[in-house]
Amino acid sequence: MAESMTDIVKVKNIVKDFRPGFGLVRKRVLHGISFSVRQGEIFGFVGPNGAGKTTTLKILMGLIHAQGGSASILGHDISESEYRRHVGFLPENPYFYDFLTGEEFLDFYAKVSGVSAQERPDRIASLLEQVGLAHAGRARLRTYSKGMLQRVGIAQAIVHDPDIVFLDEPMSGLDPIGRKEIRDLILRLNGEGKTIFMNTHILSDVEMLCHRVAIIVEGEIRYVGSSEEFLASEERSADVVLARLPADAVQIIEERFSAPMRGQGDQVEMRIPEKEVKDLLRLALDTGAEIVSVTPHRVSLETIFLSAVSKGPRQDQAKEESR
């Protein structure tokens, strides 16, 4: 990631209501959300289904209108169309004009994006090469597999060489090979200096790719920041394995650290807060036990996610909003 702290996407107090069916009652789907995306990062916008991820992305792309708040991309308010010269977008489960060949498809998007006629042939050839579809450029899109469509979709998103690429559930419905190809493509684009904004609910992809995340639940931002920062804010724990611990020491230790011990053979294991590890080891050595291993317990993003879903907004969000 480029070491820059410039915020190139700024979202402030966005509110969106929908009117289900023909009723007069409005349902609020975004409750004044705020976050920002920094230049050069891969930003994960994470949340369960129906949390408001796609709605937020569509507001940023000018496809739906917010009732309140403001948003800017690269310094342009999203009500202007100027910023769209600098952004690329791949919607969720995209359908493309399947009567077109890969080359015709990219040529069409290059034309509407303002790529000149002289540049287009080389640009299209290099894009097809970049997404691994050079062999399929003359085939109609209706013959493409889902993974190929997703890759040609990313190609159309970057056909005009944008600074920031918005991807809505880019791994959705792909097999492991397809997901790896898209992951590699995202990393390559980020390596070329493009900022990536990615909507997803696949947490393993977020852990592997994203520098920072925002967690959205029921139209409210519950967390914005790096996963490392979040992990640091969680109470860390460690798994300690001891051998030859005297029987009377087991009860003393369990009472002292308020944690159960699981035994197997002459070894016992217990999970305790990281800050108490030293005390436990000292006590265990005093009783003549042997220390087999101390393994820091890593909190997964899934744990963070579930914790964010169950809790209210965190303080980190307030910090982000006040920036």
Added chain:
Amino acid sequence: MISPTRVGAIAANTVREAIRNKILYVLLFFGVMLIGIGIFVSTLSYVESDRILQSVGLASIRLFGAAIAIFVGVGLIHKEVDRRTIFTILSKPVSRTEFLIGKYIGLVATLWMQVAIMAVAFLVVSLISHAPLDSGHAAAIWLAAVELSVLVAVATLFSAFTTPMLASLFTAGIYLVGHVTRDLKELGAQSEVVSVQQVTSLLHRVLPDLEMFNVTIQAVHQLPISSSEIWMPVVYAIFYATVLLALGSIIFERRDFR
């Protein structure tokens, strides 16, 4: 600022989609076939067989053109939204107005190509039957094509905010009413009730006067067609379609694509 390049790209893509769509060929086939059937229909009469042949031919061009305009036109925007292709297009520096105009021009161009093919069929059938041909027939076909540009604008307006089913009903309704607004106005003028006169006059002004584009009778009977009967409908069509597209654009601009 509307970019001709972007509008042109969207229009060209719409034409390409139509050309690769088999349903259009089926409709076109039936249109051409009906023109050909005119040969057999004309043999039913010992007198005026040429006129019957050409009446059937010109009516086929107008009816099949209208059918294609309505059924393809109403799905114009809906299909793009339904299949989410509009998401990627509008995320580019393309305004919604450019998109709407591009789709409109694309469909009008497609329809004009269909009319041209049916016109060739009409020409061939007339030559085979030794029916007379003159500039009146060309004027009738030209005005049928111009009428379709108004009908597509109506379909585009409705497809900008409603479902294809409703849009096709509304457009077909406007097409039918559009052919009687002139008669309605004349009937209203004969009424002694002022409000009836005002309502029929208002309907004539607001709804399209599609009979303006119908010179079939003059063409078939080889009656003279004045130049104003040709250029006035063109000016009217440009004005009417522009107003409808502007209205459609305002509605389209406010729409959420969920």
